[in-house]
Amino acid sequence: MSGLRSVQVVNVNDNHNYVLEDNTLQRILLREDVKDLPLVVVSVAGAYRGGKSFLLSYFLRYLNSPTEKRNENGDWLGNETDPLIGFSWKGGSERHTTGILMYPEPFITTTAAGEKVAVLLMDTQGTFDSSSTVRDCSIIFALSTLISSVQIYNLKENLQEDDLQYLQLFTEYGKLLKNEDGSKAFQMLMFLIRDWPYYYEHAFGAKGGEELLKKRLEITDKMPKELCDLREHIRSCFDKVSCFLMPHPGFKVSNPSYNGNFSELSTEFRNALKELVPSIFAPENLNIKKINGVKVTCADMYTYFQTYMTAFNSDSMITPSSIFENTKRAALMAAIREATSKYTKIMDAACNTDTPSMPGEGVRVTHNQALAKAIEAFNKKGKMGSQKEIGAYLTQLKRDLEDQLPRYGLMNDGKYRKLAFEAKEVFDNTVKAVHGENLFCLHPNDVEPLFNEAVLAAATYFDSKRQKIPNVIDEEKIKFIQYLGKELKCLQALNLQNNRHVITELKMNFSSFMEGLVNKEPPLDDNEYEAKYQESYRKAIETFDQRRNRPTEFPEDVFKLSLMQHMAAQFINLQAINRSKNRKQFMMALSFYTNHMSLFWDPDTCCLHPNDLANEHKLALEQALKLFHPELPDEMEREILKQFIKSKYDDLRELNDAANETAIATAVNVYVEKMEKATEFKGWWIPTLGIPYLVNLANRSSYHEEAKEAALLNFYSNRRDRMNSAPDKYYNELIKEINYARMKY
Numbered sequence: 001m002s003g004l005r006s007v008q009v010v011n012v013n014d015n016h017n018y019v020l021e022d023n024t025l026q027r028i029l030l031r032e033d034v035k036d037l038p039l040v041v042v043s044v045a046g047a048y049r050g051g052k053s054f055l056l057s058y059f060l061r062y063l064n065s066p067t068e069k070r071n072e073n074g075d076w077l078g079n080e081t082d083p084l085i086g087f088s089w090k091g092g093s094e095r096h097t098t099g100i101l102m103y104p105e106p107f108i109t110t111t112a113a114g115e116k117v118a119v120l121l122m123d124t125q126g127t128f129d130s131s132s133t134v135r136d137c138s139i140i141f142a143l144s145t146l147i148s149s150v151q152i153y154n155l156k157e158n159l160q161e162d163d164l165q166y167l168q169l170f171t172e173y174g175k176l177l178k179n180e181d182g183s184k185a186f187q188m189l190m191f192l193i194r195d196w197p198y199y200y201e202h203a204f205g206a207k208g209g210e211e212l213l214k215k216r217l218e219i220t221d222k223m224p225k226e227l228c229d230l231r232e233h234i235r236s237c238f239d240k241v242s243c244f245l246m247p248h249p250g251f252k253v254s255n256p257s258y259n260g261n262f263s264e265l266s267t268e269f270r271n272a273l274k275e276l277v278p279s280i281f282a283p284e285n286l287n288i289k290k291i292n293g294v295k296v297t298c299a300d301m302y303t304y305f306q307t308y309m310t311a312f313n314s315d316s317m318i319t320p321s322s323i324f325e326n327t328k329r330a331a332l333m334a335a336i337r338e339a340t341s342k343y344t345k346i347m348d349a350a351c352n353t354d355t356p357s358m359p360g361e362g363v364r365v366t367h368n369q370a371l372a373k374a375i376e377a378f379n380k381k382g383k384m385g386s387q388k389e390i391g392a393y394l395t396q397l398k399r400d401l402e403d404q405l406p407r408y409g410l411m412n413d414g415k416y417r418k419l420a421f422e423a424k425e426v427f428d429n430t431v432k433a434v435h436g437e438n439l440f441c442l443h444p445n446d447v448e449p450l451f452n453e454a455v456l457a458a459a460t461y462f463d464s465k466r467q468k469i470p471n472v473i474d475e476e477k478i479k480f481i482q483y484l485g486k487e488l489k490c491l492q493a494l495n496l497q498n499n500r501h502v503i504t505e506l507k508m509n510f511s512s513f514m515e516g517l518v519n520k521e522p523p524l525d526d527n528e529y530e531a532k533y534q535e536s537y538r539k540a541i542e543t544f545d546q547r548r549n550r551p552t553e554f555p556e557d558v559f560k561l562s563l564m565q566h567m568a569a570q571f572i573n574l575q576a577i578n579r580s581k582n583r584k585q586f587m588m589a590l591s592f593y594t595n596h597m598s599l600f601w602d603p604d605t606c607c608l609h610p611n612d613l614a615n616e617h618k619l620a621l622e623q624a625l626k627l628f629h630p631e632l633p634d635e636m637e638r639e640i641l642k643q644f645i646k647s648k649y650d651d652l653r654e655l656n657d658a659a660n661e662t663a664i665a666t667a668v669n670v671y672v673e674k675m676e677k678a679t680e681f682k683g684w685w686i687p688t689l690g691i692p693y694l695v696n697l698a699n700r701s702s703y704h705e706e707a708k709e710a711a712l713l714n715f716y717s718n719r720r721d722r723m724n725s726a727p728d729k730y731y732n733e734l735i736k737e738i739n740y741a742r743m744k745y
Contacts, residue, residue: 046154080263149289171233172320209243294382335381346370357415362469443552497658607659674707
């Protein structure tokens with residue numbers, strides 16, 4: 001047998017107020033395996049020191065026993081020497097139980113009709129002790145009767161008129177509660193007469209009890225009207241009224257050392273237990289708790305407990321009408337709870353952190369479906385009250401559930417943002433898989449196909465982690481793909497810069513090698529110089545192809561063509577200089593220009609205002625031409641020097657253009673990220689939900705200015721530290737791109 005003990009669910013404090021042990025009650029009634037099951041509540045109430053807890057502990061023995069032992073022989077009683085545990089009890093003259101206790105483990109069993117139910121046992125504080133007021137006794141008995149489906153009225157030795165009078169409150173309540181299906185207010189009332197001394201008049205057990213009950217509830221002609229009404233109302237309020245006569249358990253039980261083992265119980269008491277307990281707990285005898293003709297679940301009972309406790313702790317008197325009003329309120333609250341639970345279950349299943357995100361409009365669609373199911377559950381649930389009262393609760397339910405939509409929308413939006421971040425990583429990784437740790441460098445016509453591959457990979461990943469809602473367009477996915485669209489321009493700008501960087505590097509390496517040959521002593525003859533050129537040309541083309549991340553199918557390549565034309569032109573001019581007597585002076589001037597521009601600017605790490613580059617070029621060109629003092633003045637060689645310098649300048653200018661374009665793309669990304677972060681959940685209308693999140697939309701202007709400032713700072717961080725106030729086409733282009741991006745916000 002389980003070693004669990006009964007637990008307090010209602011306490012009485014020194015001020016005679018009743019305290020609901022809410023956490024304890026939740027653990028009993030709101031367990032996942034029982035909360036939606038119909039409930040059988042067996043409660044024992046009556047005067048103190050009447051053996052209520054003692055009896056309930058024997059009920060536990062029956063419920064804890066294997067089904068095959070629940071037979072006529074009473075095998076469920078177990079070993080004769082087993083101590084009696086479960087509900088705390090002890091002998092003596094002072095009260096032992098206070099408030100209301102429950103056994104903490106609901107018993108899940110099945111009725112004769114095959115319906116799964118939860119059985120609860122409830123013990124109550126004894127009435128009419130020296131510490132309890134009349135109000136205390138009324139409240140305990142009222143709670144016990146209202147909550148139970150089987151109310152065992154535990155009486156000592158006889159059923160007397162004042163015992164019946166104690167039920168008058170509930171008979172009046174029963175008259176107010178007129179159920180539409182004709183069912184009665186309560187299910188079962190059992191008068192359990194303990195220590196029945198008149199066995200010679202009526203035998204122990206149910207048969208003798210029925211005989212006694214018939215006498216006590218009999219209506220005679222000479223009986224006062226109020227007593228006649230009381231008897232009629234008792235019968236009319238309970239589906240079943242019974243009586244059971246229990247013998248005395250034997251005087252050994254009064255010994256303080258008695259531990260409850262049934263070996264010391266009288267034979268008559270043991271036989272009575274064998275009859276009594278199955279008459280309550282056998283599958284065919286289980287009485288499900290009903291209110292207004294509707295079965296009450298464990299979760300419903302939690303709501304009834306809360307409502308009754310609030311009412312009974314008020315200063316007002318307990319009256320039939322107040323009980324009725326509170327029962328009506330509790331029934332409506334139970335309907336609200338079940339409807340809300342239905343809504344929450346559907347929405348949590350669709351939107352909780354473990355489920356994929358869905359289109360924003362899908363949250364609204366799911367909400368509407370869940371709301372419809374909640375309203376259906378509310379309408380099906382048994383309720384009490386006028387149509388106006390029920391309508392008011394239904395209106396409030398709809399309002400409360402509508403208020404839940406933004407919360408689920410935010411949960412879903414958070415998951416969408418996480419998914420978008422992950423899908424963007426898939427995009428980035430698809431691109432990186434092509435170039436690895438090398439520069440991103442492709443044939444210009446190959447950039448867009450790679451971009452499309454990356455978009456497809458990101459979209460496929462996005463779809464794999466996204467719930468599909470029938471007939472709902474995924475607006476967020478469309479926005480995400482549009483967001484990726486800006487990456488094409490960034491990739492194209494980066495590819496342009498890197499292609500220019502590669503050919504500039506190869507041009508410089510080629511020129512450096514071929515220029516170095518001009519300085520050789522003695523000078524190379526034409527054949528030797530051309531052979532070196534052919535070798536250097538071939539290596540440059542091979543290196544260019546290797547620097548590309550992917551082979552291309554496109555035969556025309558502007559960058560390769562530019563490299564080839566540059567090398568051919570350089571060869572012709574250098575070959576002429578190689579033959580000249582002025583070749584040393586020529587190479588000195590050319591080297592000066594190259595070194596000056598290298599010291600002034602590193603194109604790998606920054607970009608320049610176009611005017612800054614032009615000004616430095618002009619200065620270096622003038623100095624280089626001054627250094628060129630040929631032994632034999634030759635204007636043609638001076639022109640060749642100018643052409644060489646112009647070629648180098650053109651390469652640097654192309655590289656600077658590409659670096660500026662990349663700086664623009666990076667700065668625009670900074671602006672977009674700042675704006676998205678600033679406007680996240682701050683007032684932007686989510687059209688798929690139709691919910692305006694609270695924000696001062698006037699702040700959009702300040703958000704724009706802050707994001708613009710961050711973008712400009714980023715742009716200038718990629719510029720060499722020179723502030724040129726002259727018109728700047730790249731600055732103008734950046735402002736244009738920022739203003740275009742602003743329209744999305």
